Amino acid sequence: MSRIWNFSAGPATLPEAVLQQAQAELLDWHGVGAGIMEMSHRGKYFTEVIQTAEADLRELLAIPQNYKVLFLQGGATLQFSAVPMNLLNGRSADYVATGAWSKKAHQEAGRIGKARLAGSTEAQGQPADGFIRLPRQDELNLDPQAAYLHVCTNETIHGVEFLDEAHLPQTPANIPVVADMSSHILSRPMEVSRYGIIYAGAQKNVGPSGLTLVIVREDLLGHAGANVPRLLDYKVQVENDSMLNTPTTFSIYLAGLVFKWLKAQGGLARIAEINQEKAALLYAAIDNSQGFYQNPVASECRSLMNIPFRLPSVEQEAEFVRASEAAGFMGLKGHKSVGGIRASLYNAMPLAGVAALVKFMREFAAKG
Ligand code: PMP
16 A cells, blocks of 8 residues: 555545554444444444543643534535524624635625625735735724624635734624634644634544534524524534534544544644644745745735645646646645645645655756
8 A cells, every 4th residue: 555645625634543543443443343433323432432532622722611512514614604593693793705715604604694794805806816815904894793703714725824813803802703714723722712613624634524623602502593403503512412413423533533643743732833844845845946836825824734826837737736646646736716736734744745745846847
């Protein structure tokens, strides 16, 4: 077996040690004689799995006691609807657009109720690659009565990231910040108390697709309208320990293995250092290429996780993708909406993989 360097944006590469453990336990988990996938979600074995996963996640992110953790389904996309369903209750919410995903979240919320665009960094006339920075506070038009303010803290397509909580828009204390962290959750220590709700699809930094993490502050529970489906009501899910119906048991199990792996690496402070080092290596290769590779994002918000870049022509980009695949890389084609190249450097991508990519990029540029 030989594994390739997989730079896919998600579903994405997972830690090899985790996959090996899952493989070893697939038919027989802990000597029980059956695999996790085959067990009742209400039985004692799976209960141990989900409770351990939650405890490890709480430890990794230092989640305060007044926050609940949910293991749900439907992806981050369903949370675009669930958030307004749980929090709007006839009011209006503010959205900040810093890329394709926050724009989509805003559009989707508008189907549920009133969602204002409080700010957008999309450059006029060039929507495809117009998101290259964070908004300044004085560009935001915030509603002091908003039910919440929504941000996407890492834009997977445009490569724009809120690198720490100090970069978040300033909001009055009574307006909770809701964050889509799908593509960078667990990539660094996160100040959970700065947010009212955090949500994330699992298939980038957490585990397989199918699982969606929701971390919700207790005072935000119980505000869903009467017609909201029970499956989408956070309070009902909390009361049922994420098991109102059958949860995605295998994804939760695998996420639990990833949490253990993260702890074994030294926790999120150590992971953040490695992620800094990986991203710095790739950005340096881009910036020192005499303009052959270009990333237009402002330096204070360049994503450490998703790094899009362009080559001088679309023909060279197509050739880059082809040659990279022949050289043992995968997933470097940019998102179809923006084109170009994109390398995703999630937690499970080792420094050696980035070093191999940078070497390939240098050789490719030299051939011109
Ligand atoms: N938000 C962000 C930031 C994403 O990257 C993605 C998926 N690429 C989504 C939302 C949608 O996630 P899902 O496919 O899990 O619904």
